[in-house]
Amino acid sequence: MTETLRNWAGNITFAARSLARPRSVAEVQDLVRAARKVRVLGSGHSFNRIADTDETLISLAHLPRRIDIDAAAGTVTVDGGATYADVAPVLHAAGFALGNVASLPSITLAGAVATATHGSGDANQNLSAAVSAIAFVTGSGELLTLRRGDTDFDGAVVNLGALGVMVELTLDLLPDYDIRQNVYLGLPVPALIDNFDAVMSRAYSVSLFTRWQGEAVDQVWVKALAGGDDPVEDILGATAATGPCHPIPGLDGTVCTGQMGVAGPWHERLFHFSIGNTASAGAELQSELFVARADAPAAIAALFRVQDQFSSALMISEVRTVAADKLWLSSAYGGDTVGFHFTWKPEWDATIAAVKVVEAALAPFNPRPHWAKVFTLPPSGIRPHYKQMDAFRDLADRLDPAGKFRNDFVTKLLFD
Ligand SMILES: Cc1cc2nc3c(=O)[nH]c(=O)nc-3n(C[C@H](O)[C@H](O)[C@H](O)COP(=O)(O)OP(=O)(O)OC[C@H]3O[C@@H](n4cnc5c(N)ncnc54)[C@H](O)[C@@H]3O)c2cc1C
Structure with a gap:
């Protein structure tokens, strides 16, 4: 890669050979089909190598911004590169709100969801819990939509980027407050x-x-x-x-x-x-x-x-x-x-x-x-605290049998 790409804090220099900025979901699908190893970079606010790869990084920042509110259903559907700063003012202007947010607005919704990003509040869940549907580009380049209630859904939301490219997310809305x-x-x-x-x-x-x-x-x-x-x-x-x-x-x-x-x-x-x-x-x-x-x-x-x-x-x-x-x-x-x-x-x-x-x-x-x-903490000290860890690994094997979306970080943490 000709440009040196770092995370927000500057402590990680990404090792990716290329950074692609597709302008459509079809382009994302082509990139994934052609790649041997691929990861998505959101807004780069993570402090470890979770987003990195030594091959192809995909940024969805240039996808057409999509913020489609379904007022009757009380949901919003956004593209995989949208940030809270993009989405929140549009929701407010339409009389809607999210139930919870993190400390800062400049992160992508997809990056927050993938990592179980959270705010605070006794009754407020992780931001990922507001998601009711996700469209992934999976390892084969196909589109797969999982909805709340589907067998794999609860495993697929907090995914550490290891299941595919989230190109579309649907979230629950509240009335503006x-x-x-x-x-x-x-x-x-x-x-x-x-x-x-x-x-x-x-x-x-x-x-x-x-x-x-x-x-x-x-x-x-x-x-x-x-x-x-x-x-x-x-x-x-x-x-x-x-x-x-x-x-x-x-x-x-x-x-x-x-x-x-x-x-x-x-x-x-x-x-x-x-x-x-x-x-x-x-x-x-x-x-x-x-x-x-x-x-x-x-x-x-x-x-x-x-x-x-x-x-x-x-x-x-x-x-x-x-x-x-x-x-x-x-x-x-x-x-x-x-x-x-x-x-x-x-x-x-x-x-x-x-x-x-x-x-x-x-x-x-x-x-x-x-x-x-x-x-x-070593993986052996973390995995036992997630009761569904084995089920997640099975899910990743099914959605990404070639392990295209696995980087060193998630391989050591979850799969080795
Ligand atoms: C100043 C600061 C404040 C923060 N405040 C909070 C806070 O209040 N609460 C909290 O919990 N965390 C907080 N964080 C952490 C932050 O929420 C996470 O690092 C979050 O993942 C950042 O989103 P991002 O868009 O930058 O994702 P990235 O760091 O770019 O990526 C994170 C992961 O998501 C994956 N990913 C991103 N987009 C997609 C996609 N479309 N499809 C598939 N995978 C994808 C990446 O591959 C990677 O694995 C903070 C971080 C900073 C720097």
Whole structure:
């Protein structure tokens, strides 16, 4: 490849020999038929080699954008290259909404779905759970549509890019809604441990941001449905912020979605970062581990005990809740889950050392890593936590018998 292609964070240089940018589904089918090994690159926001291949990478960014709303069915069908930033304003303008989003809008829906990307909220599932149908270009170049209720559907949604090219996705919609966002500062950790459920259940979506330093969580972000109770003055000793906050203390809060309790449309409040603004820090690495929701207080206590061993490598950490789903490779398969996310300074060795400390601290809780972020847990420590792992491998063998869509990353993780 003549151009050097890197992921969003810059820590991965893709090894692909070529990058193809097809302009139609028929072109995607031709590319797949001709390829020996092929992967799709979404918006490149993953922090590991999940999207890479040493042969053909396909970007769907140049497919004609498709955002077809079926108002009667309450669904939207989008092409495989569409981003949340493309889709969300169109849905809002038509009076519709998604139930949940991630922290930033610039990722593709397909990339988010493939990796079980999530936001927060006790009743909010992974973004993948909103999908009701997917059209794949499979290894033979044929089109295959799987719909919710089909035998293979629950296995095919969170697919790590290993089943085929998702050229079309249909998602469930909600009627448009407004959110009011308030940030609270300085929640004492002991109060959080004793009241985890009460804190996280106090609104539609709640996130905790902490640097794991001292005795308090830095910020509590509360995203409440507008029209509910008035915001409270404090949460267990955490006091209301008096200006816009960035999750990373000291950075400019005005790049974030509106705070201070001013109600606004879902897509201007549920993302942490506004459409069109640079998300997060930019130069950073990320890791995330999921444990059963019921273990959250003990997991927080375990991280609190070792915080001095990893906090110097950290920019910020986010704790979020995710509701259970039925998708085989979802981090919330079969049970409500809590995610411990870490944004690390862009120093690889220090990050890996810190990731290992966190993985060891959470080991008693059988942690599952985010598929798209940095982790050091071996495959043998991950696969047993996915009850349908063997069924997924069978599905991949059927849809892609030649293993065209397998790269080193997924082969080692899932198939070896
Ligand atoms: C600043 C930042 C904030 C983030 N915030 C969150 C967050 O709030 N919650 C969270 O859970 N994660 C978060 N992530 C991780 C992010 O959601 C995942 O990395 C997601 O996969 C990114 O989507 P992408 O379009 O960049 O996919 P890529 O990284 O390009 O690809 C991810 C995987 O999807 C596959 N894929 C992509 N498109 C297709 C397709 N059309 N067909 C088949 N396979 C496909 C790729 O092959 C690859 O395996 C964040 C990442 C960054 C950089």
